[in-house]
Amino acid sequence: MKININQIPTGGLTLEEDESASALDLETETIKFPQALRIKARLFKITNIVSADVILSTALRTICSRCLNEIEIDFQKSLKLNYQVSKSEQVVDLNPEIREEIIVDYPLKPLCSQNCKGLCPKCGKNLNEGDCYCAST
Numbered sequence: 358m359k360i361n362i363n364q365i366p367t368g369g370l371t372l373e374e375d376e377s378a379s380a381l382d383l384e385t386e387t388i389k390f391p392q393a394l395r396i397k398a399r400l401f402k403i404t405n406i407v408s409a410d411v412i413l414s415t416a417l418r419t420i421c422s423r424c425l426n427e428i429e430i431d432f433q434k435s436l437k438l439n440y441q442v443s444k445s446e447q448v449v450d451l452n453p454e455i456r457e458e459i460i461v462d463y464p465l466k467p468l469c470s471q472n473c474k475g476l477c478p479k480c481g482k483n484l485n486e487g488d489c490y491c492a493s494t
């Protein structure tokens with residue numbers, strides 16, 4: 358999200374925008390974005406400071422670290438950003454900070470559910486779908 362500083366009135370400005378995950382370079386080997394990133398921002402300009410209250414919402418598609426099933430996780434985050442701007446600056450780009458705030462919240466060990474039983478280490482069966490016979494042999 359790029360903000361044209363001169364378009365922020367005294368009372369502030371509310372913007373809503375979708376950014377694609379690829380535009381922000383968010384996808385990794387294991388984290389995908391099935392939908393765009395929704396950015397809501399409330400912007401204020403006070404002398405040479407531009408401040409933004411930002412609410413991010415989207416969904417992540419990743420893989421359960423125990424059973425390897427594909428899962429989708431809702432992602433919501435609100436953040437406050439401040440930028441010092443000089444007179445010659447016309448545009449503030451929020452995307453680098455937004456990108457960073459999303460990436461630090463990537464789940465390290467995502468789970469399809471807290472009770473996920475995972476895979477049998479012997480036969481590889483997904484134990485959420487039922488027991489295998491390895492334990493009894």
Ligand SMILES: [Zn+2]
Pocket residue numbers: 421422423424425426468469470473474475
């Ligand atoms: Zn699982």
Ligand SMILES: [Zn+2]
Pocket residue numbers: 477478479480481482489490491492
């Ligand atoms: Zn088994």
